[in-house]
Structure formats: C-alpha cells, structure tokens
Amino acid sequence: MLFNSFEYVLFLWTVYVLFWTLRTRRKLRHTMLLVASYWFYAQADWRFLSLLVVSSLVDFWAGRGVHDALEAGNRRRAHAFLGLSLAVNLGLLGTFKYADFFLGGFSDLAQAVGLDPIGLRLDLVLPVGISFYTFQTLSYTFDIYRGKLRPIASLLDFSLYVSFFPQLVAGPIVRAIQFLPQLEQPPEYDDRRVSSGLFQILRGLVKKLLMADVLGAHLVDAAFADADTMGQLGAPALLLATYAYALQLYGDFAGYSDIAIGSARLLGFELPKNFDAPFKSRSLEEFWTRWHITMSSWFMDYVYVGLGGSRVGFWRYARNVIVAWGLVGLWHGAAWTFALWGLYHGLWLVAVRCVRMLLPDERLPQNKLFAVLGVLFTFHVVAFSMILFRCPDLATFSSAVAQLGDWSMGLPNVPWQIWLVLGLGYASHLMPDAWQQALERGWEATPRVVQGLALAASMVLLFALHPPGLAPFIYFQF
Structure with a gap:
C-alpha cells in the first residue's frame, strides 16, 4: 500500500479513529x-x-x-x-x-x-x-x-x-x-499535534507528487534509461538530469519520511527526523547529519564507533570510514554501483579529513564566502555520486562519465513546467528555517474546519496534477 494513494488515506483514517476510541x-x-x-x-x-x-x-x-x-x-x-x-x-x-x-x-x-x-x-x-x-x-x-x-x-x-x-x-x-x-x-489527544501531523503529511505529498514524481516522469527516467541513451546526452543535459535527480531523490525519500512522521504523530507517536535540508550542508560531514539521518547515525554508532571511530591514528581512522561507508553502500543494494557509491563517499570523507589536518585548528575559515563555497562544493560532490547511485549498471555510469567532457551539445528542450518545478523545489529547500517554521505555525493557527477543507482540496489537486499512475517510493527497493 503506497502512502501516495487514497487507499492509504482511508486506512490511516480508520486506524486513527480506532486508536483514539481505544485510548x-x-x-x-x-x-x-x-x-x-x-x-x-x-x-x-x-x-x-x-x-x-x-x-x-x-x-x-x-x-x-x-x-x-x-x-x-x-x-x-x-x-x-x-x-x-x-x-x-x-x-x-x-x-x-x-x-x-x-x-x-x-x-x-x-x-x-x-x-x-x-x-x-x-x-x-x-x-x-x-x-x-x-x-x-x-x-x-x-x-x-x-x-x-x-x-x-x-x-x-x-x-x-x-x-x-x-x-x-x-x-x-x-x-x-x-x-x-x-x-x-x-496517549493524550493533542489538537495541535494532530494539526502538525496533517501538515507533515501534506508537505510530504507535495514533495512526492509535485516534485519527485514530476521530475522522474518527465526528465530523469528517460535520461538514465540505459547506456545508449546516456551516450547521447552531452554534458549540459547530463548536469540538468543530475540536478533533477538530486531533487527527485530528496523529494521522494524526504516526502516519505514526512508522511511517516505525520502519520505517527496523528496517533500520538514521535518518530525521529530523517532529513534536515541536506543541500544547505557546508561540508560532507554535515551532509550526513542532514541526509537519511537515522541510517547514517545507525552506522556511525554501531559500526564506525565500534571499529574505533576517529579517536585513533589517521590510517585506522581511514580504514574505519571506508569500511563503514562501504557497508552503507551495500546496505542500499546488491550491485557494484552501490558498493562504489559507498566507497566514493568514504574516500571523500578521508580526503576532507586530510585537508582539515593542514588547517589551523583543523577548521575552515568561518565567513560567508567559505560558507557559500562549502555548500556548492558539497552539493556537487554529492550530486556526482548520485549519477552512480541512479545508473542501473556500471556501463551506464561509464557512458555518463564520458559525457561530462562533451560540451558540444546544448541543453535539451525541456518544458517550462519542469524548469518551474526545479526552481521552486530548490528555492523551497534553501529557504530560511524561520520561514518554514512560520509556515507551520500559520497552519496550526488556522481553524480546524479550514484545515480540513484545505487538506481535502489540496489532496484532490495533488492527485489531479500528478502524472498518470502511482509511482512507488524509490527507497522501497532497498
């Protein structure tokens, strides 16, 4: 049963009524x-x-x-x-x-x-x-x-x-x-928590239906279909598809997590945050405290720390990181692309540690310029890894890497609606936290009847604008 279906809405409503009846x-x-x-x-x-x-x-x-x-x-x-x-x-x-x-x-x-x-x-x-x-x-x-x-x-x-x-x-x-x-x-029924749970569910559906599924159906899936297709893209088209996939993967998985957290909150339970605006990260270490937080913290606590963590010599530290991230890669799937994806991140974390060791107090300068450069650098290191993550096999990935040097072709003819989704998707992701908190407070202050009507109208609109068919969540395969 998919979260992005009316079947799930009916299921959740039934469980909600029974739960509070039996409280x-x-x-x-x-x-x-x-x-x-x-x-x-x-x-x-x-x-x-x-x-x-x-x-x-x-x-x-x-x-x-x-x-x-x-x-x-x-x-x-x-x-x-x-x-x-x-x-x-x-x-x-x-x-x-x-x-x-x-x-x-x-x-x-x-x-x-x-x-x-x-x-x-x-x-x-x-x-x-x-x-x-x-x-x-x-x-x-x-x-x-x-x-x-x-x-x-x-x-x-x-x-x-x-x-x-x-x-x-x-x-x-x-x-x-x-x-x-x-x-x-x-359990104690809290009207504000229920309101917050509905907000989380609605936000998750927007990320999934209007961002992830639209980008996947109209851009990403075609670009990453196979090695032959990839070999015809050229660097500009590949970069566009990569930026779109980064946003698709975020919207799909963060959207699922939002719906899960919101659903649990309706029943009086709190689940841990799984995403925290990861593309704002200024370093790779920070990225993994913002992206799939519960997975990265699990490997950190039970694998990385168990091997000795960072309180060891450099070479043992490097071994610990590479082993832990190699396992993270394999956790995602039984394929060489996932194994290499994990090793890629492990090696980058080791490289970043080497650079830090050369700096005073092992810290980068704390100013706005380095903050912006850190965000851009981190995003592109992560985005390149997502090419490997998305490619179905190493042959397709090899074709993608070959296209990075081909700038002879321009951007593909992409409908303006896709550009709009990309622009709004990244803009909403990068907006200040205070704006998002104000939006949620505004929702919670809205009369409950208005919330219900707005939620119903929004869901009808979301499903009406959604591409035909229900796309499963990407992380179901893991």
Whole structure:
C-alpha cells in the first residue's frame, strides 16, 4: 500500500479513529495497531510476514538472554545471544538481498580463471522493508548489550515496535530506546499535534507528487534509461538530469519520511527526523547529519564507533570510514554501483579529513564566502555520486562519465513546467528555517474546519496534477 494513494488515506483514517476510541484500553489499542501494521505490510506480499514475525521473536528472546547473561556476569553467554541475533537477522537479509549478487560474482571469478561454473541463481524476491526493520531489531539487542536499554516484558509491544506501519517499509530507522518508552505512556489527544501531523503529511505529498514524481516522469527516467541513451546526452543535459535527480531523490525519500512522521504523530507517536535540508550542508560531514539521518547515525554508532571511530591514528581512522561507508553502500543494494557509491563517499570523507589536518585548528575559515563555497562544493560532490547511485549498471555510469567532457551539445528542450518545478523545489529547500517554521505555525493557527477543507482540496489537486499512475517510493527497493 503506497502512502501516495487514497487507499492509504482511508486506512490511516480508520486506524486513527480506532486508536483514539481505544485510548484507555492499552492492550486492545496495541493489538489493533499490530494487526493493522501486519495487514499494511501484507499488502505488498503476505508471505513475508513470516520474516517479520521471526525477527521479532528472535530478538525479543535474544534481548532477554543478553540481559540475563550480563546480570549473571556471563559475558560469553551474552555474546552467544548477541551472535544469534546477528546471525538470524543478517542471515535473512543476506539471503534475500545479496545471495544472487555474491553467486554471480563467484561465477564471474570462476570464468575469469578458466573454469566453467554452473550458473546458480536463487531469484528471490526482496521483501519490502527488510533493510529497515532488520536494523531496528538489531538496535534493540545492541543497546541491551551496551547497557543502554532493559529488555521489554511484552512481546506484543516489542512486535509493535518492529512492525509499526508508518516507518515499517522505508524508515525512519527507529531505535528501541526511542520508541518503546512511548508505548509505556497512555496517549493524550493533542489538537495541535494532530494539526502538525496533517501538515507533515501534506508537505510530504507535495514533495512526492509535485516534485519527485514530476521530475522522474518527465526528465530523469528517460535520461538514465540505459547506456545508449546516456551516450547521447552531452554534458549540459547530463548536469540538468543530475540536478533533477538530486531533487527527485530528496523529494521522494524526504516526502516519505514526512508522511511517516505525520502519520505517527496523528496517533500520538514521535518518530525521529530523517532529513534536515541536506543541500544547505557546508561540508560532507554535515551532509550526513542532514541526509537519511537515522541510517547514517545507525552506522556511525554501531559500526564506525565500534571499529574505533576517529579517536585513533589517521590510517585506522581511514580504514574505519571506508569500511563503514562501504557497508552503507551495500546496505542500499546488491550491485557494484552501490558498493562504489559507498566507497566514493568514504574516500571523500578521508580526503576532507586530510585537508582539515593542514588547517589551523583543523577548521575552515568561518565567513560567508567559505560558507557559500562549502555548500556548492558539497552539493556537487554529492550530486556526482548520485549519477552512480541512479545508473542501473556500471556501463551506464561509464557512458555518463564520458559525457561530462562533451560540451558540444546544448541543453535539451525541456518544458517550462519542469524548469518551474526545479526552481521552486530548490528555492523551497534553501529557504530560511524561520520561514518554514512560520509556515507551520500559520497552519496550526488556522481553524480546524479550514484545515480540513484545505487538506481535502489540496489532496484532490495533488492527485489531479500528478502524472498518470502511482509511482512507488524509490527507497522501497532497498
């Protein structure tokens, strides 16, 4: 079930009414939410509900085992339970997401050394959201092992944490330490929070339907279709398609996150922010505190810091960054383009660290000129990586890189409406935070009846202006 559909609107409205009707009956309320979340997930493929249940049961039990072993001073037993959690979760993720990638790599390697291996592919369908809920359940056992969280007594509540429908399919990646305490508190209806949730949903739909889907349907998808198409673009057209894709990817994923956060807020829950105007970033380090925040912070806390972080010598620091970002790349998908995308960002972060080491106090000059240059530099480093991220294979990426040197062709004939979407999209993204906050305060101050009418009219208009068909969110494939 897509967030950008009337089916989801009806589903959310039904859950909203049932939730607040049952607000004084905790067990029934949580059971209803769990059933609704399972039903929501089953709309993609009901067979994969079993994986969701297995992950929930294993980590509920493993978390308790880790805690009890640590309480008894038996770290070896705690390691065994932690290893069980890792083996089951990463085993399921690896089988469904990476098996064919590694089998294909083995086959290619065997052919390269003169062998004739039997082609073996599992051709498994990737379960929707598996990369997201796997990391959520792992954070539970990790935090118990690190002494930051006590195991929860209720399997119902833990299962609801794992499967809570607003963030189940594509995040934000919510940690148990952020969500489970909210289940302990009885919900209190807050008119302003409901108003804020509706605002978030409407903002997310605008980003998805009027920005991401329009740019994808009328510019990006055609430009990045294949290597032959890419080879006919020329540098100006490629740059235009790249800038459009950067905005499309942001609008699509940030739009999803806004709808998820708004949907949860309607039910009295707060999910963590996932995007914070990332194209305003003055450095690559800052960019990754603004783009897909919950994913980058997860890898920072559980992988990068676990390897030693930055409080080590330079070469170990470089290793930690490259390993962490190589894994970030593979987390996005089983393809060489994603692996190289992650390594690209890791190497750039190491290069930036080298430059900083040569500066006084390891800091760039703090003035407006360097701020603007930092934003432009960071954006273009990120935008170039998005060519690699978007290309379906390395052959298409090679064609794209070759076109960067061809300035013989001008810009393509793009309809003025696309230029308008690009201009308004970047302008709204770069507007001062105070303007966006004032816009939300103005919405919350509007009478609720007017809000309802405005929301209904806006949704009708959004779907009317939207290209034919419902485009799935890009991060569903991850």
